Structures are given as C-alpha cells and as structure tokens.
Amino acid sequence: xxxxxxxxPGFLTTVQDLGRxxxxxxxxxxxxxxxxxxxxxxxxxxxxxxxxxxxxxxxIGGAFRPTADAVxxxxxxxxxxxxxxxxxxxxxxxxxxxxxxITCSALRAGARSYLCIRGxxxxxxxxxxxxxxLLTGLGGLSxxxxxxxxxxxxxxxxxxxxLEYPVDPSAIxxxxxxxxxxxxxGPQGSWFDERARRTLYESDWRVTESCDxxxxxxxxxxxxxxxxxxxTTEGVPLGAIQVPPAGSPIVLFVEHQTTGGxxxxxxxxxxxxxxxxGLRPRDTIAxxxxxxxxxxxxxxxxxxxxxxxxx
Amino acid sequence: MPRVVExxxxxxxxxxxxAATTAAGRDxxxxxxxxxxxRPAGLVDLHPAYATLLITYDxxxxxxxxxxxxxxxxxGKVGDRPARETRAFTIPVRYGGLGGPDLxxxxxxxxxxxxxxxAAHCGAEYxxxxxxxTPGFPxxxxxxxxxxxxxxxxxxxxxxxxxxxxxGGQAGIYPVRSPGGWNVIxxxxxVLFDTEGDGGATLSPGDRVRFxxxxxxA
Numbered sequence: 001x002x003x004x005x006x007x008x009p010g011f012l013t014t015v016q017d018l019g020r021x022x023x024x025x026x027x028x029x030x031x032x033x034x035x036x037x038x039x040x041x042x043x044x045x046x047x048x049x050x051x052x053x054x055x056x057x058x059x060i061g062g063a064f065r066p067t068a069d070a071v072x073x074x075x076x077x078x079x080x081x082x083x084x085x086x087x088x089x090x091x092x093x094x095x096x097x098x099x100x101x102i103t104c105s106a107l108r109a110g111a112r113s114y115l116c117i118r119g120x121x122x123x124x125x126x127x128x129x130x131x132x133x134l135l136t137g138l139g140g141l142s143x144x145x146x147x148x149x150x151x152x153x154x155x156x157x158x159x160x161x162x163l164e165y166p167v168d169p170s171a172i173x174x175x176x177x178x179x180x181x182x183x184x185x186g187p188q189g190s191w192f193d194e195r196a197r198r199t200l201y202e203s204d205w206r207v208t209e210s211c212d213x214x215x216x217x218x219x220x221x222x223x224x225x226x227x228x229x230x231x232t233t234e235g236v237p238l239g240a241i242q243v244p245p246a247g248s249p250i251v252l253f254v255e256h257q258t259t260g261g262x263x264x265x266x267x268x269x270x271x272x273x274x275x276x277x278g279l280r281p282r283d284t285i286a287x288x289x290x291x292x293x294x295x296x297x298x299x300x301x302x303x304x305x306x307x308x309x310x311x
Numbered sequence: 312m313p314r315v316v317e318x319x320x321x322x323x324x325x326x327x328x329x330a331a332t333t334a335a336g337r338d339x340x341x342x343x344x345x346x347x348x349x350r351p352a353g354l355v356d357l358h359p360a361y362a363t364l365l366i367t368y369d370x371x372x373x374x375x376x377x378x379x380x381x382x383x384x385x386x387g388k389v390g391d392r393p394a395r396e397t398r399a400f401t402i403p404v405r406y407g408g409l410g411g412p413d414l415x416x417x418x419x420x421x422x423x424x425x426x427x428x429x430a431a432h433c434g435a436e437y438x439x440x441x442x443x444x445t446p447g448f449p450x451x452x453x454x455x456x457x458x459x460x461x462x463x464x465x466x467x468x469x470x471x472x473x474x475x476x477x478x479g480g481q482a483g484i485y486p487v488r489s490p491g492g493w494n495v496i497x498x499x500x501x502v503l504f505d506t507e508g509d510g511g512a513t514l515s516p517g518d519r520v521r522f523x524x525x526x527x528x529a
Contacts, residue, residue, distance in 0.1 A: 024358035024365065025343070026504070026512040027446045127510040136445055136487045138506060187318045187326075232331055233450070235358030235365030235443065237319040259360055259443035267319035270370065295320035296370045303371060 002068035004117060006150040007101055010062030015121050015140035015152070016114075018051040020129035024235060024258045031131040031139065031255050034112050034213060034277030037306060038076035041167060042116030044310045045073035045093045047160040052120030053130035055146070057113045059280065061104020062146065064115065066154065070096045071118035071162050077110025077175040077278065092166035110175025110278040118162065119155030135214055135255050171309055173275070180288040181272045184295050186240060186264035191225040199223050200241075200265060200287055205249070207283040213255040216279055222247025225263050236260040239268035239276070251276060269295040271302045313338070313386035315379050321355075322367045323379055325386050331361035331452065336440055339364050340516050341389040342382075351381050359441045359516055361450070397517040402484070402499050404475050405525045406432075410498025413463070417477070417494050420460045429524055431455045432496065437482055437520040447486035447504025447512040451520055454482040466492030473498045475522065486512070497522075 006013075016039065019032020033039040033056055040050045055064070061079040066072075074081050074090045081088040081104045088094055088102060096102060107113060123130045123141050132140025141150060183200075192200075203220045210217035223243050236242070240252045242262040251268060252260075253276060268276060269290060279285065290298075318324040325342060328335035343359040346366065353373025358365040368378055406429045407414040418425045437451040444450075454477055462478040467490065470476070474485040476493035485491055486503035503513045514520070 021367075022356050023511075024356045024367070025442060026510075027443045027448045028510075126506060136489050138446065138487065184320045185317060187316050187324045232329060232361050232363075233443070234324065234360040234363040237322040237365065237367060239319060257444045258358060264318075267322075269320045292317060292320050292375065296375070299320070299370055 001122070001156065002066060002070070002154045004070075004121070004152045004154055005065045005067065006062060006146045006148055006152070007065055008063040008103075009146040009148055009150070010057050010104065011060035012058040013062050013146045014056050014132040014134065015053050015123055015130055016056040016132060017053040017130045019131045019254065020127045023127055027258050028127060029133070029254070029256050029258050030238065031133040031213070032129065033114065034254055035076055035114070035274045037274045038112070039114045039116065040306065041091070041309055042073045042075035042114045045075070045091070045163050045167070046071045046116050046118040047093075047158040047162045048116060048118060048120050049159055050310065052116070052155075053123065054114050054116040054121060057104060057115065059111060060106045061113055063101055063103040065101045066096055066098060066117070068098045068154075070154065072096055072102065073116045074104070074113060075116065076113035077107040079104035079107060079113045081105075089166060091172055093162035093164075111280040112277050117154055118158045120158070122153040122155050133255055167309060171305065173278070175278050178275060178278070178283065178285055180286040181275065182269045182288050182290045182295065182298065183241065183266035184269060184290060184292050186266045187234075188225070188231065188263035189265055191227075191229065191263045192223070192243075192265050193226050196223050196225070196265070200249070201289055204284050204286055207279050207281050207285065209281045211279060211281050213253055215253050215256060216251040216276065218249045218251065218285075223249055223265065229263075231261050231263050233259050233261045236264065237267055239270075239273050240264045241266045241268070269298060271295065271298040313383070315383045315386065318365060321370055322365055323382055325364040325366065325382055326362065327386070328362040331440065335362035337394070338386075338389045339441075340395060341392040342386055343516070344395055345385055345389065345392055346382070351378055353378060358443065360443060361440055395517055397515070397519060399519045399521075400514065401521050401523055402475070402501055403525045404497040404499050404522050406497040410471070410474070411496045413494035414496045417458070417460055417496055421457060423457060428458065428496070431458050432477070432482075433522045433524060435521075439514045439516050439518045439520060441516045442512045442514060445485065445487060445489040447514070448483055449503070449514045449520070451482040454480055456480075460494055462492040463494060466490055470495060471498070473500060475499055
C-alpha cells in the first residue's frame with residue numbers, strides 16, 4: 001500500500017473527513033473538517049468520494065511526501081504550497097511523483113487548508129468516520145495531531161477521474177474577507193433583552209486566542225441575560241452562541257461538548273458554519289439576524305453552487 | 312405541556328420542564344425512543360438531557376414546520392408509550408490515591424471522614440439521566456445530599472479516562488480523557504465507551520448504577 005510520509009507536521013495537522021454526526025446521545029460530537037466545503041471540493045478534484053479522509057492543516061502547513069505517484073489537491077486558505085518542480089496551484093488536481101515533497105507554508109489569510117489525495121487517507125474508523133477528535137484523543141491517527149515521521153496509508157482506488165480543470169476562481173471563497181455571520185434565535189433568546197440583542201448585532205467582535213476546534217471565544221461589549229438564572233443542562237447544536245455569566249460569547253464548533261449549561265442567545269446558520277473554520281485570533285467579525293426561512297434559502301443556494309462544482 | 316422551540320436552523324428542542332424532574336426525564340426518554348424507532352424524514356440526531364430532547368434535522372430533506380408539528384404531536388402522547396427496559400450495573404472503584412486526587416478535599420468540604428464519603432457514594436443507587444458532554448459520560452442522578460459540593464475552582468485541562476467524579480448534586484464518570492471541572496474521587500477500569508469497532512456508550516438513560524470499592528481503596 002502506498003503511503004504519505006509526514007516530513008514536517010505544520011502547526012496543527014489532523015486527519016479529517018466529514019465527521020460522525022448522529023451520535024450526540026452517546027456524548028460524541030461530529031468533529032470532521034472545520035471547513036467541510038473545502039474538503040468536499042478537494043476530494044472531487046482528485047476523484048474521491050466527497051467524504052474521503054484528508055489532511056486538515058491549521059495556520060502553518062506541513063510538508064508531505066508520497067511513496068508512490070499520486071494525485072493531490074490543496075483547497076481552503078492559500079498555503080503557498082510548492083513541490084520539487086515549483087509552485088503548486090491550489091483548487092486544482094495536481095500530479096505528484098513518488099518521492100516528491102509538497103511543502104506548505106504559513107497561511108496569510110484564513111485558518112485552515114486541506115490536502116486531499118486520490119484514494120483517501122486510510123485510518124481505522126470510529127463510528128464510521130476517520131475524523132480526529134483532539135479533545136478526547138479519539139479517531140484519526142491515534143487521536144492526535146500528525147508528527148514528523150508519521151506514515152499515512154493511502155487508498156488504492158477512487159470512484160471517479162480527477163477533474164481536468166481548476167475550480168472557477170469566482171467559486172473560491174475569499175478567506176480573510178468575512179462578511180457578517182448570519183444568526184437565528186437560540187432556545188434562550190427570550191432570556192436576553194433588546195439591549196443585549198443590540199450589543200450582539202451592532203458590535204464588532206474580536207476572535208480571541210481561545211479559538212480552536214471546540215469553540216471560538218469572542219471579546220467585545222459584555223452581553224448579559226436579563227436575570228442570572230441557572231439553565232438545566234441540555235443538548236447544544238453546532239454553531240450555538242453560548243453566553244457565560246461574564247458576558248463573552250463562545251461560538252461552539254465541530255468538537256464542542258454535546259451538552260451545556262450556559263444560555264444560548266443565537267445560533268450561526270448552517271450556511272455560515274464552514275466560514276467559522278476560516279477564523280483566526282484577532283479577526284474581527286459581526287453578526288446579522290436572519291429568519292429560519294432565509295437561513296434555509298441560503299443553505300439551498302450554497303448546496304446548488306457546490307453541486308455545480310462537484311458535477 | 313411540552314413545548315417545541317427552535318434551537319438553530321437545523322435543530323429543535325422539545326422542552327418538558329425547566330428543571331430536572333423524574334417525570335420530565337421519563338418523558339424525554341420515551342420521546343427519544345419513539346423518534347429513534349420511528350424516524351421522521353430528515354432526522355439527523357437526537358440528544359436527550361434532563362428535561363429536554365434536542366432534535367437535529369437536515370433542512371434540505373424535510374419540511375421543518377412539519378417536523379416541528381410531528382415532534383409536538385408525539386411529545387403530547389408520550390404518556391402512552393412503553394417504558395424502556397433498563398439494566399443494572401455495579402461499577403468497581405479504587406477510591407482516593409492517584410486516581411482520586413479530590414477525595415480529601417471532598418471530605419473537608421462535606422465534614423465527613425474519607426471512609427464516610429466512600430460509604431455514602433457507594434450506599435446510593437443512581438440512575439443514568441442521560442449520556443452527554445463527552446463520549447459515554449453518564450450524568451447520574453441520586454447523589455446523596457451530604458456529598459453535594461461545588462465544582463473545582465479551576466477545571467483540569469485533562470481528566471484521565473475512568474475518573475469517578477462528583478459536582479453539585481451530580482455524579483458522573485469520565486469514560487475518555489477530557490477537560491473537566493468535577494471533583495475526582497476515584498478511578499474505575501470498567502470500559503464505558505467502546506473506542507474499538509463500532510464504538511458506543513456502555514450505559515443508557517434509565518440504567519441503574521451502584522458503585523463498590525475495590526480492595527486497596529482509601
């Protein structure tokens with residue numbers, strides 16, 4: 001079996017696919033790619049199933065060398081990737097020779113990049129998924145980030161031919177230029193008054209250093225519930241905006257704990273969840289309220305645009 | 312009467328009560344079982360908790376308003392549903408020592424001697440209210456009132472797998488390593504989350520749990 005050798009792991013690189021949704025009742029959050037759209041497109045470029053396992057790189061990319069001729073694609077934020085023979089074009093299927101190293105550098109904008117390889121990364125599955133859940137050390141390659149010297153088995157077959165042309169530049173998100181994140185009301189929305197809602201929707205929020213696959217803590221004007229009430233622990237959705245007593249909102253992300261006891265004022269819409277994957281500390285973001293039907297219309301439009309690329 | 316609220320653009324929350332009551336817990340479990348067995352179109356996930364059930368769906372695979380109505384309809388009829396079969400577990404625990412670093416602190420906080428803390432913890436019969444937070448983690452109701460303590464001031468970034476812990480009026484066990492703010496009083500070797508093969512939690516809502524001290528405990 002051919003392998004992908006890790007020559008340099010980068011800042012934080014893990015094996016990810018589209019996660020393991022459907023097991024919240026066992027306390028298992030879905031995990032999976034922080035930017036599932038970038039992963040899905042990368043897989044299509046190399047001819048894989050949409051959910052084949054790939055490498056998710058964070059902030060600073062790594063260096064990787066296949067032991068056999070391979071087809072790879074780099075999607076997500078730009079990594080300044082180079083192979084032995086020169087710069088590697090992102091959002092495009094690239095042939096790499098056995099023993100040729102692909103070196104990725106620091107991401108100038110955005111936070112995550114994906115290296116998809118034809119055949120997919122083969123690691124033991126947990127609950128049907130290869131995704132790594134770092135917080136609990138489960139899944140992926142031994143539940144941890146990649147290290148120098150790791151050897152990742154690569155699958156021998158893929159269902160389709162690689163795409164012959166790069167993704168249309170107009171279809172590529174502009175990492176680093178984030179429009180507002182759209183929100184729908186959370187289950188404890190009524191705990192917050194008009195003043196708190198104005199703070200949420202009219203402030204600029206700074207992404208703090210506490211920004212990882214579990215959650216994104218924001219700094220800004222404190223948001224306070226009307227009364228200090230205890231919330232009986234309940235299940236929490238991905239993208240929930242929790243408001244602890246101190247008033248700094250936390251956006252729950254792909255490795256979030258499945259239950260929580262803080263009130264949730266709002267929730268990021270499904271269509272904007274992949275964009276959360278592009279946030280890095282010191283980014284400034286804003287929020288915008290939308291209705292559930294607007295949220296669904298945006299999701300449908302996003303799916304149609306993605307289907308066009310994947311065809 | 313139960314109510315169904317929007318939790319996100321892809322999740323509803325069925326709320327039976329605002330507090331953890333026996334009746335709400337039973338109703339949550341019945342609705343969870345009913346929706347698990349007879350799954351409406353578009354259903355992605357279910358998460359029972361003390362008095363609520365989180366229902367996650369795919370907005371592109373169903374009519375959300377229709378799903379909300381169906382959940383509300385069933386929530387109103389859970390009284391007619393059969394109770395689930397539950398099992399009894401005895402969990403062997405090595406109390407104190409390296410595996411139970413907070414046992415002394417709990418003894419101080421409660422005014423009970425260490426053997427009295429262990430006896431009180433083992434003397435109760437607990438019920439699994441639900442599994443959540445991290446893989447396989449059981450929220451156990453039934454912790455004797457004399458053992459109610461506050462959480463640790465500073466949570467640990469890593470609590471070892473198998474840690475048996477208490478906080479507030481709750482008892483639990485950390486099946487896998489994770490961050491945690493509860494008071495760790497002992498360690499069990501019993502596997503509560505299967506990380507090989509299919510994976511999955513050992514305990515289920517409604518199961519009855521007792522603890523027993525292993526030889527060599529404090």
